[in-house]
Amino acid sequence: MKTKIALFMLLVAVLLVSQASAGCGKWVVRETTDYLTDPLFDDAVAASTGSSATMNADGTINQSQEGNKTDALKPEAAKKEEMVSDLAGKWKVVLQQDPKTSIDLILIQSGDRLQGYGTLEGNGADIPATATGSISRDAVSLDVKLNKQKQDYNLDLKLMNSGLEGSYERYDDNKLSGSGNATATRS
DSSP states (O other): OHHHHHHHHHHHHHHHHSOOGGGTTOOOOOTTOOTTOOHHHHHHHHHHHOTTOEEOTTSOEEOOHHHHHGGGGSOHHHHHHHTSOOOOEEEEEEEOSSSOEEEEEEEEEETTEEEEEEEEEETTEEEEEEEEEEEOSSEEEEEEEESSSSEEEEEEEEEOSSSEEEEEEEEETTEEEEEEEEEEEEO
């Protein structure tokens, strides 16, 4: 038995000391590689914002005349993203239920997709929540999941002048347990 342990230890030591075979773990320097150039990334940036787009101080995109010439050549998906409202930021969603409940969310938007996190405030407790969803021209769909409870809220909202209005459905253990009206305003 001691011979097998000694042989095993010797084998492990040899593997640790020797170089990896087939170039694994070795750095290969190629003189023709430019690590800062990525044509796929550059094409994606040009398709989404134009090749000469810059940001204004207020966060909007400023394009030169040359950048605007490419708008007609943009793919349909990029045109669809332009028609979607910007919902990124802090939101307070009030659920009209008894007792009145609200969800503070921070939403992050990528095109027509939304994700975020926040807390549900109700009955004197703050419960962590995560949100995912999508947005179209005038409609927002959000799924809010409470991390510590098996409770989900599905929100269907419409864009209004000062925020969002619509309805929600609450699910406890994947069973519909309530519904009502919901409003959302930027915090």
